[in-house]
Amino acid sequence: MTAELVRGQNHPLSQVRLEIRVSAGAPIVAGATIGDEHGKVHGAEWVAHPGAPVLPGLEVSRQAAADHRLAVDLDAVPDAVHRVSVLLALPTGAGGPTRFGAVPAPSVTVTGLDGTGVAAYTITGLEAESAVVALELYRRQGAWKVRAVGQGYAGGLADLFTDQGLPEAHQLAGSINEAVAQGLARSVPAPPPRTPDTDRSRQTTAPALGPDQSAGPAPHGTSGRVPPQPTSPYGTEPPAGQQSTSPYGNQAPGAPGQPTSPYGTPAPDTPEQSAPQPSYPGGAGATDASAPTAGGPVNYSHPRRQNAAPPPPPPTAPPAQPEQPAQPVAGDATGWSMDERLYNQVWGMFEDLARTTAAYRSAVDFADSRMEKELDQVLSDPRSRIGGQGDAAREAARAKHAQLVDQARAALDRDITQLTAESEVVEPALPPAYARWDNPVWHGYRVPMEIPMALRVGDLHLPESAELRIPLLVRLPLERGLWIDSGRAGSLDGSFTDSHDLRRLGMETAVAHAARLLAVYPAGEFTVHVIDPAGSGAQALAPLVRTGVLAAPPAAGAVGVAEVLARLTERVDLVQMAVRGGAADSLPPGFDTAEQLLIVNDFPHGFDDRAVTQLRYLADEGPAVGVHLMMVADREEAAGYGPLLDPLWRSLLRLTPVPDDHLADPWVGHAWTYEPALVPPGSQVLQQVLTQVATARTKYT
Structure with missing residues (x-):
């Protein structure tokens, strides 16, 4: 039976291999420190955190999440360790809550290998604190116990580490926040929660106001599917009702000693x-x-x-046979x-x-x-x-x-x-x-009547299952811009060393993504603008230009860059003012209510300081009001602007024109190999689809 602890209460531990489960109502960072008999943490190497998640006998999550599983093997910790403190913190700079008083009270549960609860503690009474020591496992007279602590720190991780005697407390807190920011930037984004009254059908009488900003990160489960029941690596089946095994392998009930993660x-x-x-x-x-049997939209x-x-x-x-x-x-x-x-x-x-x-x-x-x-x-x-x-x-x-x-x-x-x-x-x-571009479904393509849930931008796979591809899709409307990395770092095998070839392939990838966006939106409800200052993307842009699906010819030179950016930033300002004033129906006559996509090639060529500022503004404020950004750029080439552009890169979802292992899943943080969704060589599917889009747009207007 699980012991429900209150602050300061302790409870004996009958096992040394444990799992600590953390549940919160918002993404948080989970970590742990190990201390000596006086509770002192002697250095950064005594701290397990997303940037360094493994210590002897201890493993923590690699990024911020609403739920965590921490693995502990007390027999494996060094003899000098007498205390293991579990700490929680709110990630900084992530746009979420900055104090625990603004989120539901987090709860921490210590369980055995078989999932049996040992002790649980709900951390109540937090207000301005942004970091907290949830509980500690401590050694007394050769035995281990767990104590509910609940000590919060308004100064965040820096204050927490300082209190534990860590000399480089502020530096370590900064490195943890940096590791969490990088993890959030490269992890596959979660879609907003689905509610029964959500209306994803397009409202043609109102401006495109972008995704629902009230949505937060989502928990696993809507699928309702029954996932394959993984078995233990040790060959034993998981207990009834258990949904998956630990990385260490769950044991059969009653089998001693096989650790879980x-x-x-x-x-x-x-x-x-x-x-x-x-x-x-x-x-x-x-x-x-x-769906209705008549021909109207769902x-x-x-x-x-x-x-x-x-x-x-x-x-x-037919039902499956037993076994x-x-x-x-x-x-x-x-x-x-x-x-x-x-x-x-x-x-x-x-x-x-x-x-x-x-x-x-x-x-x-x-x-x-x-x-x-x-x-x-x-x-x-x-x-x-x-x-x-x-x-x-x-x-x-x-x-x-x-x-x-x-x-x-x-x-x-x-x-x-x-x-x-x-x-x-x-x-x-x-x-x-x-679907992939080579899927026969494209042969029967017709311009849709409503916006789909999401868009495929490529495939993901892992080294252990290289033949199994999982589609990577992003929710629509886009909640963050896309960055097509044309730098040499985007080549996993190093086969693309020519920067010219990478830039060309990057632009072709951007055109394929833009064409797919145009194809899945109803006629007249998606508009594409292109900035190509030096005209280097003319060949890749030919399908968009030739079919006439662009709002205007690609903008060239500094004058063209300034004109397009000024027009789109003005659009963002107008819609923001209309929404805040509750007058979304009072926009100027002829205002384009469609979603807007800006493709920027060869950044930062042709961009002055003012243009860079406008671009950052569009990346930050645009998605909420239906203006989206797709950049084809090499980050190293933009380094001349210094660290000012770092927030821009982090706000975009990085995709590569060649296979690369830069994306992480949101559960365990695997580095997945991403492959872009490109049109097969010699295929005419892109031309055929864009021609239908252009024809439907002509009828619409």
Whole structure:
């Protein structure tokens, strides 16, 4: 039975391998410090945080999140350590709350390897504090106990570390905040929560006001899908009701001693979109049971319905035989439409692959550390150095290591096989907004009547499952701009060393993304502007120019740059004033209510200080009022402007024109290899789609 602690209360620990679960109502940073018998932290190497998440016997999350799993092995901590303090902090500069009094009270639960609760503590009474020591595990007379602390610090991590005696407290706090900012910048963004009365249909009588800014980060679960049940790397099935295994591998109930890690256990299904998700799919060629049979657009809002989203229709495939995995079915997740069900299903696949790979990697790490420890014990015993006893012990340690790794790999392979089968079913069912350019669905393309949920911008995969591709989609309307990195750092294998080729390929990638955006919006509801100061992108821009889908010819020279930026910044100002004044219907006659996309090539060529300031303004303020930015640039070439542009790069989602491992998932922080969604060489699909867009726009106007 879980002991509910109050501030200052302690409780004995009967186990040394533990999981500490943190739950909060907003993204927070979780870390830990180790201290000596007086509680003093002797240096930065005694602190586990997102920038350095692993210490002996301790592993914490790698980025800010609303939920965390921290792994603790008290037998593995150094003998000099007598105290492990779990700390929580609000990330700085992330645009979220700056004090714990503005968020729900965080809770911390200590559990055993099997998930059984040992002690729990809800941290109440916080107000202006932005960092807090939640609880501590401490050693007394050879035994370990847990104490509820709840000590908050209004000065944040710097004050917390100073109180624990850390000499370089302010420097370490700054490096942690920097690591968290970098993690947030490169992680796949989560879509806003889905509410029953959300209306995603386009309002043509009002200006485009961009995404709902009230949405926050989302929890895992909306999908409603049942993820593949990963098995333990040690070959045991997880207990009934348990949704996934630990990276170290969960044991069968009653089996002693196999450690688990926080990252392999997904949160229980809750209404999704709060757990991170990149934007995902809708179905092509599939019939939506909830859609009207007449030809009009689907009403996603259901204003008269207050109940939850309907469950997915039962699969038509025959029930699976015992001991066999269920046959995958496209759209088996919860949602109002087939598009939404497919979106949630692909999101669930993304999370499943992230977590099962984390389980495998942690199991291998555990096997490595276990073998190393056993070999050290052999070498430290003089008796094992004579005769064959030492050789036999070393061989046994290696055999045990190989067995553990093989069992972990077998569990991973089973999950990958099931996810691959699901991908083979889902991929052909995706509608144009989520399909690859080589998908036959584009042959039947027609300009849509409403905006889809999301847009595919590429694929993601991991080294352990290189053949399994997970679509990367971003929610629409865009919530942040896109940066197509044309620098040499964007080449994973180093095959692209010619800067001219990378810039050309970067611009072709930007055109492919822009064409897809034009294709998935209704006629007249998406406008594209281009700034090409030196005209170097003329060849790549030819499909957009030739079909006439651009608002105007690409702007060239300093004069063209200034004119386009002035027009778009004025648009942002007008819409902001109208919205704040509650007069969105009083905009000037002829005001373009469509979403606006600005493509900037060869930045910073042709940009003076004023133009740079306007560009940063559009990146910061534009998305909320329907003005979006897509930059094709090499960050190193823009270094002449100094650190002033750092916030600009961080505000954009970095994509590369060649495969690169720069994106992180929002659960365990894997570095995923990203591949852009490019048009196959020699294909005419781009020309055909843009021609239809241009024809529909002519009829619309």
